Amino acid sequence: MSDYEPLEDERARRALVLHPSLKATAAKANAADLRRRPEARLAEAVGLAAAIDLEVVHAEVVSLSAWRPSTLIGSGKAAELAALIEENPVDVVIVDAAVTPVQQRNLEKALKAKVIDRTGLILEIFGARARTKEGRLQVELAHLNYQRSRLVRSWTHLERQRGGFGFLGGPGESQLEIDRRLIGERIARIKLDLEQVVNTRSLHRRARQKVPYPVVALVGYTNAGKSTLFNRITRSEVFAKDLLFATLDPTMRTVRLPSGRNIILSDTVGFISDLPTHLVAAFRATLEEVISANLILHVRDLSHPDTDAQAADVADVLASLGVTESSSLARLEAWNKADQLSPDVRDTLQNQADRQDDVVLVSALTGYGCDTLLQRIDDRLASDRVEIDVTLDAGDGAAIAWLHRHGEVLEMQEEDGHLRLSVALSQAEAGKWLKRQEGKPA
Numbered sequence: 001m002s003d004y005e006p007l008e009d010e011r012a013r014r015a016l017v018l019h020p021s022l023k024a025t026a027a028k029a030n031a032a033d034l035r036r037r038p039e040a041r042l043a044e045a046v047g048l049a050a051a052i053d054l055e056v057v058h059a060e061v062v063s064l065s066a067w068r069p070s071t072l073i074g075s076g077k078a079a080e081l082a083a084l085i086e087e088n089p090v091d092v093v094i095v096d097a098a099v100t101p102v103q104q105r106n107l108e109k110a111l112k113a114k115v116i117d118r119t120g121l122i123l124e125i126f127g128a129r130a131r132t133k134e135g136r137l138q139v140e141l142a143h144l145n146y147q148r149s150r151l152v153r154s155w156t157h158l159e160r161q162r163g164g165f166g167f168l169g170g171p172g173e174s175q176l177e178i179d180r181r182l183i184g185e186r187i188a189r190i191k192l193d194l195e196q197v198v199n200t201r202s203l204h205r206r207a208r209q210k211v212p213y214p215v216v217a218l219v220g221y222t223n224a225g226k227s228t229l230f231n232r233i234t235r236s237e238v239f240a241k242d243l244l245f246a247t248l249d250p251t252m253r254t255v256r257l258p259s260g261r262n263i264i265l266s267d268t269v270g271f272i273s274d275l276p277t278h279l280v281a282a283f284r285a286t287l288e289e290v291i292s293a294n295l296i297l298h299v300r301d302l303s304h305p306d307t308d309a310q311a312a313d314v315a316d317v318l319a320s321l322g323v324t325e326s327s328s329l330a331r332l333e334a335w336n337k338a339d340q341l342s343p344d345v346r347d348t349l350q351n352q353a354d355r356q357d358d359v360v361l362v363s364a365l366t367g368y369g370c371d372t373l374l375q376r377i378d379d380r381l382a383s384d385r386v387e388i389d390v391t392l393d394a395g396d397g398a399a400i401a402w403l404h405r406h407g408e409v410l411e412m413q414e415e416d417g418h419l420r421l422s423v424a425l426s427q428a429e430a431g432k433w434l435k436r437q438e439g440k441p442a
Ligand code: GTP
Pocket: 220, 221, 222, 223, 224, 225, 226, 227, 228, 229, 239, 240, 241, 242, 243, 244, 245, 246, 247, 248, 269, 270, 271, 336, 337, 338, 339, 340, 362, 363, 364, 365, 366
């Protein structure tokens, strides 16, 4: 049932990549579409295809005045591409957009080739990159949900006749009815397994929180350099390669800061624009590591032409997790790949960074700025720490446990059946403590 096994055939699979783009006038209504240049989006889609070892034989932006409900792109363009494919056969056509099941079927007929859309492609990449049991389960769940949604919407007689590789998604044609039932059963089973894995992980997290080390979570657009920075800082060998989405599961290491304070540095998933909703939901558990962090370190590729749009996408994903500009979670930006900038641009950005206490210009590759970054993390964590004095009923075990879990208990004294505690907490945790106490009778 799993679709994530690599093809047995070792031959590199050939792909054609299309990025359909509405012409500026038609797209005016949709500001998000204009955030990135179509060429940059095409380049990103080619990078995504390369991440699962597809050999891209042709890539182009298809400019449209409107989306066509039947085939997405116009029939003239489809015929032109069909001719191209006939001369230069490919195993798969990647359409970097959301393609409905009907459009997919019609395009496959017109192009005489397998078609997958952006969600399908991202699912393939996630599947290939998942390294832990939880990651693999999350991907499988997202994949099954995606398949199921397409089964329901595309339940037609013609759909049964569609051919293609199982690995590239799409319903198993002749088995459609069986698949629907099996998918439902499999989803239920995976959810149970996942719950168990997540429970184990939150037990681990709780155990970790007993050691009062603040957690610093690296976030960033895919390929921004998170793993490279993580390695630079921890000098460990996390899988760092020029592959999009090389990071799928959080990886944690302890790091000692200049002040002697220990932190846990956590490398998380790479974000991307138009992250399919199935995936945001499926990866919530992993992303929750981010929310429970004490500091979010946003790694940005300042040498990328679309660095601002990428930062906006990261902000969108964080906002979907409830982390916004106004939330109390401490944040820092690492402006990475300084070595790639021209000296003029680097000087300008260095000046800008020097004027802001939440930005550090770095190069994860050369180590430039990394000492400053560690110092800044240290400063931020120190300023984020508050000490509170609390008096509790000696029998209030739950509250005492909460404080031990979320903060560092500096002092504890018993007096007439009451406990007086002095506790160091992050601002965010202190806020949570106050909220927790609000609803209680005095
Ligand atoms: P995902 O796992 O896709 O989210 O990527 P990531 O953010 O973890 O990026 P990763 O560390 O894998 O780096 C991506 C590519 O950028 C690799 O080829 C790195 O060598 C390169 N890279 C990272 N940091 C720097 C840097 O400071 N300078 C230069 N020139 N290249 C860098």
